[in-house]
Amino acid sequence: MNFFSFLDSSPQVQDSKRHDINVRIQLAGHLTGIRHVGFQKICAALNLPPPLEEGRHNKRDKELLQVVQKFANESMSTAMQEAVDVAKSTDITVSGDGTWQTRGFSSKHGAADLLSTCDSPKVVDIETCSKTCNVCAGAKSLLQLGTPEARAKYDQTIINHNCGKNFDEPSGNMEASSILKMFRRSEKKYGVRYVKYIGDGDSKTFSVLKTEIPYKGIQIQKIEDINHFGKRLKRALEVIKRKCGKEKLSDGKTIGGKGRLTDQMITRFQIYFCEAIRKNKNDLDKLYKSAQAMYWHKFSTNSDHHHQFCDEAWCGYLQAKKNNTRYNHTPHGLPRAVMNKIKPAFDSICSKQSLMRVLNGSTQNANEAFHALIWTMSPKHKAASDVTFNIACYLAVVVFSDGYYSLGKKYLKK
Structure with a gap:
């Protein structure tokens, strides 16, 4: 008798056609860094049915990115309010640092983040950078066919997709550029100013902050790591x-x-x-x-x-x-x-x-711990698309600031 005749399908997620097990597998694949390929191997080794077909899985990843980005923004807003309450001011101190998806300064993807300096530091803002877009790269292969139909399909793909590429400078500039962008949007996004910045002395980030001056009439104070x-x-x-x-x-x-x-x-x-x-x-x-x-x-x-x-x-x-x-x-x-x-x-x-x-120095230990969490979800030795790298960053924001349990409560209801 077939074993699978006794294996009931998992329940559907509320207000969705997706099954609970598929939702959990997709989320677990990103949390552990093994992704779709890793779960294919696990299912094969356990003689279980394979997970979603790769094309459908990639489509679901784009949906997942929107969801976890929303959760991350909610988490960062709460963390910022906590930082303002502790400081009793909208002029606050943050620690900043950058990380890259692969080792060295030739990485196609990178991120920079700002953390609060409360007793339990939390992520208050993050900016991700990508020098490539998988959809654009895939669409270019259509041009090699040289037919009008292929050209039309290429044009349609480029017009309709949300391009993941958002950075054209050398990878080494990702940190400084991203942190400057986060400083410039702080007043509009949160109604706060980052008047003190904790960073390492070798970084060119603070030089950019001094030159570009994100806040009129405010000289940002550097606190050495x-x-x-x-x-x-x-x-x-x-x-x-x-x-x-x-x-x-x-x-x-x-x-x-x-x-x-x-x-x-x-x-x-x-x-x-x-x-x-x-x-x-x-x-x-x-x-x-x-x-x-x-x-x-x-x-x-x-x-x-x-x-x-x-x-x-x-x-x-x-x-x-x-x-x-x-x-x-x-x-x-x-x-x-x-x-x-x-x-x-x-x-x-x-x-x-x-x-x-x-004098009055601090550390970027919290930033480095946050980066280590990102690397568990997007390992440096594995290639990643802009979508998978961004998912890792936003998942890490929620887990670092609020814990795994909060992520489960939010996501598995969706």
Whole structure:
């Protein structure tokens, strides 16, 4: 007897001809990043009937995009109202960052997003960019037939479709262009202004915001990303080490090696620096003191102490001095030849003028977590159309801000 004679069809979705199981499979395919092809394989392995035919599935994807975009807009409006309530003002702070569908700056699709800075950051706006449109690309094949009928069908396809291509510049410009667009529409869309912007120092986004001036009479304040700023010290030390190479320092040894400037030591300097910023980001004097302590603590020897910037809470020398015990600097310091060589990096990055940039700093951790969620739905190693990439972005907005449960409550009623 046929097994499928006992398999009842799933119920229809209210006010729709679609069956519940097909709706769930389509949504699950995007949430997991396996899409239609992945579910075809799953059904084949389980000896189940295949999912919707690919053409119908693609048509349903376009309908799905409209639905999830609507949900995302509702979620972002709620998140913005929450941000305004917390700030008690319509002049708010946002963190911004960009991501691309594939690695590198040659991606055909990308997105930039702005998140609130509440205790639980949420997405308040997103802009997606696509340099290609699958419908346009497919229609071009008709022209190769060279017949009047094919030309007429091409013209009809181009006229009737909603083109997914919305970006003509180099892919590397997607972030700056998209964030500027979101700033410019904030007053019309939400009635707010983004007066403070959290971003990494290497990005050209803030330069664009300063040049284009989205709000008349308002100079947007840049808040440095703590993590990116902390990496500057690491990069500066790596450059010094690379330039020195096998050069002999004043003590006759190279800069690297055991007990000298190893990669592990450079990473530890970065960790110390980031920790100093996080603990003292609201007090420039304390921040400067903590940053200087990193260098001078390592510079000190048993015969030449320089602990004037150190804190007794962590400095072994100050603790030993308080307890009237001996302290050996040798295992805790670095050779003077090494310290003299890396001093320019500390003088530049740990100066008060430099540290002022990270005063009251924050992070883009929430943006990066949001991007990681997008990548689970649109994996970087898989090609994606503009439709599937946009679906991933809008689904990620809802899931990141409101959770999977809210998505189920909204979508499965449709």
